[in-house]
Amino acid sequence: MAGNTGNTGNTKDRLEGTAHRAQETAGNLGHRAQEAATSVANRGQETAQGVAHRAQEMASGAAHRAEEAMSNVGSSMSSLAGQLRQNVPQGTLGSAAGAVADRLEAGGRYLQENDLREMADDMTQVMRRYPVASLCVGFGFGFLLGMAFTRR
Numbered sequence: 001m002a003g004n005t006g007n008t009g010n011t012k013d014r015l016e017g018t019a020h021r022a023q024e025t026a027g028n029l030g031h032r033a034q035e036a037a038t039s040v041a042n043r044g045q046e047t048a049q050g051v052a053h054r055a056q057e058m059a060s061g062a063a064h065r066a067e068e069a070m071s072n073v074g075s076s077m078s079s080l081a082g083q084l085r086q087n088v089p090q091g092t093l094g095s096a097a098g099a100v101a102d103r104l105e106a107g108g109r110y111l112q113e114n115d116l117r118e119m120a121d122d123m124t125q126v127m128r129r130y131p132v133a134s135l136c137v138g139f140g141f142g143f144l145l146g147m148a149f150t151r152r
Contacts, residue, residue: 067115074111081105 081104088097114122127134 063116070111074108077104077108081108
């Protein structure tokens with residue numbers, strides 16, 4: 001029986017060793033899975049940051065192009081005001097044309113000197129100061145857009 005007890009001890013030791021190795025393997029697999037998940041999450045975050053950065057660059061470029069276009073329109077308005085002043089005869093018609101030219105020049109200067117954010121802030125202030133008129137203009141503009149699209 002003493003020999004049998006030795007075999008039982010050996011078997012027990014082998015089982016414990018196997019259980020220990022299985023536990024280590026499971027721990028290593030869990031650690032590797034965690035590393036893989038972290039790596040995938042990091043790559044996903046880097047990709048998302050790259051996409052967000054590209055979108056921000058595109059938006060910034062679009063805003064810059066829009067501001068350049070607004071400045072060009074302002075320059076054209078100022079130029080038109082100068083031409084209007086030069087080509088209008090004297091008298092009542094000349095006075096009216098001069099007033100129109102003054103407004104064109106002021107609008108052109110505004111477009112050249114202000115960026116889109118400042119224009120949006122100004123528009124917000126006007127809407128707060130004149131809410132009913134702003135609603136009427138909005139409804140009128142919407143009506144005109146609706147008519148333009150239904151005629152096609």
